[in-house]
Amino acid sequence: MSDWRPRLIVSDMDGTLLRRDDTVSDSTLAELARWRDDGVPLVLATGRPPRWMVRIREVLGHGTAVCCNGAVLLDLEDFQIVDEDRLPPEVLREVTTELRRQQPDTWFAVEYGLEFRHEPVYQPRWDVDAPGVAVATLEEMVAAPVAKLLARHEHLPRDEFVALVEDVVGDRATVTCSSSDALAEISALGVTKATGLAKVAARHGVGPEDVVVFGDMPNDIAAFDWVREGGGRAVAMAHAHPDLLAAATDVTGTNDEDGVAAFLAAL
Structure with a gap:
């Protein structure tokens, strides 16, 4: 897969895209901007609720966030909920x-x-x-x-x-x-980061084979399985939970080492 390039970049936030001080490094922002300029968007896939997305919106200002572990899709630019799967x-x-x-x-x-x-x-x-x-x-x-x-x-x-x-x-x-x-x-029932991600990918006209996903915790496993089984890349952070490491196709550096940016730069 040395010549493989994603058409959609998906990243968890806490412990993955965000460093321990809850910030995104300048080098990571620059790498994401490089891919965006090349037509490859970023999707955030997080357990966070929409109300916790205000600060990241100020940093990124665009794209879609899969919130609440897949239950809510949030348009970051307009800060509008575009889809929500609820428990009865x-x-x-x-x-x-x-x-x-x-x-x-x-x-x-x-x-x-x-x-x-x-x-x-x-x-x-x-x-x-x-x-x-x-x-x-x-x-x-x-x-x-x-x-x-x-x-x-x-x-x-x-x-x-x-x-x-x-x-x-x-x-x-x-x-x-x-x-x-x-x-x-x-x-x-059935709602995971994978189901939310699949909805966003369909909106972009891509399948799991075109996706790279980054994560660090068990709530990322469903998304990892969906991407890995479809032929994409599921990248665990070096400090990830053992269950997620077992589901990964690749491992990158820690969040404080800008592991997301390092992996993307190497593609």
């Missing part, structure tokens, strides 16, 4: 009731549109006082469809808690994790 209320009620029964200290929050709601005891890590963030009861949160249900436990180990959530959810929804905390991210 009946699934929300069933899952939260059973999780609370098995682990009473499980606390919940939901993402939808540009809004975030969380239980009073749920401890958000970021944007606590940001617009669109508010406290709500669980009954209020499960009354309407949402893009993502968040389940957090403050004491259980991450992998143990995520496994519990997966067992409870079963085939009712999709569970993933992109945090070092015991935080499970629950999306509508």
Whole structure:
């Protein structure tokens, strides 16, 4: 594949495109601009909700973001949601009731549109006082469809808690994790970064064979599988989770080493 060139560049944000200080280096921006000038756009594929995309929009100012692990497509230029796959209320009620029964200290929050709601005891890590963030009861949160249900436990180990959530959810929804905390991210059944990415790729008239995707956490595995099985390149960061490294076609440097830019420059 020495002469292979992508027609679409896809990158996760945290731990991948962004350095540990939450910035994108000048060299990475220059490399992305070089590809964009050559007609190859960048798509961001992230677990972040749309409301967390304001700062990256100020840096990039263009393109599409696949947010909430594939549930939401966001036009960065207009900052408009163009597509959203939501969890229905009946699934929300069933899952939260059973999780609370098995682990009473499980606390919940939901993402939808540009809004975030969380239980009073749920401890958000970021944007606590940001617009669109508010406290709500669980009954209020499960009354309407949402893009993502968040389940957090403050004491259980991450992998143990995520496994519990997966067992409870079963085939009712999709569970993933992109945090070092015991935080499970629950999306509508079948919704992953891969499904969101496939929608964006179709809009650009390209297939997985034309895509290079970069990532570092298990919530990138579905996108890696879609690209790898279709003949594209799935590139894990050097510090990536072992499960993602196993799904990769290539490995590049860490985010602080501008691994995305280094790999693209070498193509």
